[in-house]
Amino acid sequence: MNATSSGGSNAGWFSALKLIALLLVLWQALAWMVGDVAMRTPLQTMTFTANLLTSPSFWPHLAETGRAFGLALLLAVVIGLAIGFLLGINRFASDVLEPVLVALYSIPKITLYPILLLMFGLGVAAKVAFGTIHGVIPIALFTLAAVRNVRPVFVKTGRVMGLGTGRMISGILLPAAMPEIFTGLRVGFSLTLIGTLLGEMFASQRGLGFMLMNAIGLHNVDVIMALTFLLVLFAGSASGLLLFLNRRLYQRA
Amino acid sequence: MTPKKRAALWRIALLVGAVGGLEILCLSGHIDRLTMQPPHRIVMDLVALLAGGELNGAIAKTLRNAALAFVIAMVAGVSFAVLLHYLRSLRDMLDPVFATYYAIPMFAFYPLLIVLFGLGDTPQIFIGAMLAVVAVIVNTLNGLDRIPRVLLKTARVNQLSAWDTARLVMLPCAAPHILTGAKLAVAYSLIGIIGAEFIMSTGGMGYEISFAYMNFDNAKMYPLILLILLVSIAINTLLAKWEKILMARRGLS
Numbered sequence A: 001m002n003a004t005s006s007g008g009s010n011a012g013w014f015s016a017l018k019l020i021a022l023l024l025v026l027w028q029a030l031a032w033m034v035g036d037v038a039m040r041t042p043l044q045t046m047t048f049t050a051n052l053l054t055s056p057s058f059w060p061h062l063a064e065t066g067r068a069f070g071l072a073l074l075l076a077v078v079i080g081l082a083i084g085f086l087l088g089i090n091r092f093a094s095d096v097l098e099p100v101l102v103a104l105y106s107i108p109k110i111t112l113y114p115i116l117l118l119m120f121g122l123g124v125a126a127k128v129a130f131g132t133i134h135g136v137i138p139i140a141l142f143t144l145a146a147v148r149n150v151r152p153v154f155v156k157t158g159r160v161m162g163l164g165t166g167r168m169i170s171g172i173l174l175p176a177a178m179p180e181i182f183t184g185l186r187v188g189f190s191l192t193l194i195g196t197l198l199g200e201m202f203a204s205q206r207g208l209g210f211m212l213m214n215a216i217g218l219h220n221v222d223v224i225m226a227l228t229f230l231l232v233l234f235a236g237s238a239s240g241l242l243l244f245l246n247r248r249l250y251q252r253a
Numbered sequence B: 001m002t003p004k005k006r007a008a009l010w011r012i013a014l015l016v017g018a019v020g021g022l023e024i025l026c027l028s029g030h031i032d033r034l035t036m037q038p039p040h041r042i043v044m045d046l047v048a049l050l051a052g053g054e055l056n057g058a059i060a061k062t063l064r065n066a067a068l069a070f071v072i073a074m075v076a077g078v079s080f081a082v083l084l085h086y087l088r089s090l091r092d093m094l095d096p097v098f099a100t101y102y103a104i105p106m107f108a109f110y111p112l113l114i115v116l117f118g119l120g121d122t123p124q125i126f127i128g129a130m131l132a133v134v135a136v137i138v139n140t141l142n143g144l145d146r147i148p149r150v151l152l153k154t155a156r157v158n159q160l161s162a163w164d165t166a167r168l169v170m171l172p173c174a175a176p177h178i179l180t181g182a183k184l185a186v187a188y189s190l191i192g193i194i195g196a197e198f199i200m201s202t203g204g205m206g207y208e209i210s211f212a213y214m215n216f217d218n219a220k221m222y223p224l225i226l227l228i229l230l231v232s233i234a235i236n237t238l239l240a241k242w243e244k245i246l247m248a249r250r251g252l253s
Helices: A010-034 A042-054 A058-089 A091-106 A109-120 A124-148 A152-160 A165-202 A208-218 A221-252 B003-027 B039-052 B056-086 B088-101 B106-117 B121-145 B149-157 B162-199 B205-214 B218-249
Strands: none
Touching: A010 A042, A010 B088, A042 A221, A058 A091, A058 A124, A058 A165, A058 A208, A091 A124, A091 B003, A091 B218, A109 A124, A109 A165, A109 B162, A109 B205, A109 B218, A124 A165, A152 A165, A165 A208, A165 A221, A165 B106, A165 B162, A208 A221, A208 B106, A221 B088, A221 B106, B003 B039, B039 B218, B056 B088, B056 B121, B056 B162, B056 B205, B088 B121, B106 B121, B106 B162, B121 B162, B149 B162, B162 B205, B162 B218, B205 B218
């Protein structure tokens, strides 16, 4: 993908503004076409979102989702990096296990959620586990590839200097593989969020995903529009920020 | 024995060991029957379910919807990519959207789609196609960017019309990259359909699993989960093999 439209240049900002304007116009047109039964206009949605954000009943749900997502992300990053480094350093182990990880990456993981629910019970633990299995595989796969692609001369230099495994990872492999590892973390961040929300939508009693499903039952279009808007806004801007940082890392490398 | 074969043998041994370990844990009562059935029972139940034919409707429905979502995503994705290939400014504007697209929790739109289209097949197919289409667009654009200039010049020299140039030169030349997109689109449309069926629907494999889960019907739930995993892994492996052959023929691997 080209990077002409990114960065802090004026042209980049202008292009981003045009894009936002285009999306708002499309949204408004769609809302007029569909009518009031099923959709709200951007202005109505934003007003309602502001109301929602000031209502006290909303915050416990947000906190619940935030806590589940934070824990899941932490676990996914720690486990993913550990698997990635272990397999990246050991060629044979990665030959054995990489195809398994790739196969796991492409399956519809939602089918595994009932098993997690039976294991952990209906609560925050199952959600965390589900978010984690979404995020851990891309982080492991990207880290594995990044570590394996570190230039051999770096690794040899480290060995000549007699570095132990710990120093080798912290002093050589991690800095050298940082841009690709960050790409994995970026993908892992998004998938963990998707996993956590998906878990909440299927079965839970708290959280934003639960609020969304509850709103279908009540046919509360305001809540559906506001929550979808908030989630897309959060996921989009977080991912945009991470993408920006990622490109900076690549430019420096 | 080549290292590759040795790794494959180890992988099979590990998987057999894992399943065997699960079997022992289940039979010895460390994992109780309400949480999980022993693996041999799951396979026997699956055979019985498939032979009984009671699931044929659900399987056919899921696969049909996934196929429909896939076809829509391919047609819309390839034609939109060809359009974007010519409209440079629109493409520059949409690039950030493509870059952050898969960070958006697409299932958050499902409640809105249910309100718009009703609880039928349409919102599910919509989600599947929406998940798949951007993978097709990005990969097709990637393929179109790599068409050698000389081929386009030859087309101009031979005075081909725009339609003929697209049909006879550009699309065949970009075919391996479009296939990469198609491979992702298959996985995404399956994930979209099954995920949507899981969250809320009236039929299909995902619905059957969630229905069995709600009724603690493990004799039905585990075989269905196994079936979905087998089907999606089989489809993905086949497509990956085919892609490798095509890429090797073009000398791209």
